[in-house]
Amino acid sequence: MSRRWVFVLPSALFALLVGGFYVGLQVHSDVLPSPLINQPAPRFSLPPLIGGQRGFSSADLKGHVSLVNAFASWCAPCRDEAPALDALARSGRVAIYGIDYKDKPAVAQAWIEALGDPYARIGADDGRVAIDWGVYGVPETFLVDRTGRIRYKHVGPLTDADVSQTILPLVARLDR
């Protein structure tokens, strides 16, 4: 009897492995989890796109729930999420701040104006502040609570469904 057992066991193990890998493949694995969830947002101070305007710094994130959106004019998916961000800005439910990532300020300014500017403030970043936020591509969007802690990160463009099903309910929870 132990003979048959010896032959069945490796096959059973293999079947288990195959099943495990199959399930694992269903998980959307190219989005990286952020180690900054529930951590305080990094301290930073970014200059404005256009001289004379106030830039964007970590002090702006205290006291209210904020959406921080890393974007660039050279980024096609950022263009895709512009309508959703615009609608969110118009709803007035949450303050939206922008980190303009490795961009040309004049080009970015024109791009934002053409798509509808949802940002209360924008900071021009050469990439160093984005590294502190754990950004590895654009667009990426963070929800920051009233105390300045990062509570949620969304990688990739925001869709209307993302906004209504995830962002707005979370904002409501953090606002209480």
Place this chain on the structure above:
Amino acid sequence: MRQCATNSRRIALRLSALLSLLFALTAPAYAVLPSEMLANPVLEARAEHIGSELRCLVCRNQSIEDSGAELAHDLRLLVRRRILAGDSDAQVIAYIRSRYGDYVLLRPPLEFSTLLLWGGPLVVLLLGAAAIVLFYRSRRGQSAPPPLNPDEQRRLAAALGEARE
């Protein structure tokens, strides 16, 4: 004439041996630009060593030293800035890991949650070895056949004699 041909053949052999040796000695082709490199070669070597442990998150199967992506460039500069600021190798890696998570390490950390990942192949190997041991033990348990009687021995000798021819 034959003398010249032999010489040139020898030269060709020596040349190809030398070229093979030189190729074997080349360093891996890094994407580090000369403008990024630190002036101090000891620090630069540390930076390249650390960088070879960090994953480029754009081209996920390359280190930041090998990748031509912009993010890899930025992280290479960051590694060198932290080294110049006095961080140890472990501190530089911790700095980047705290921002990007465990996936930025090319070698998964050895922790309780990754025990199955690291130990899995060894466990499977041990299971296979156990299976082999059990299999042969069960075979040895079989009793030897009873000895042949004289008549059977004669038949065996005759059969072997035939086979030898």
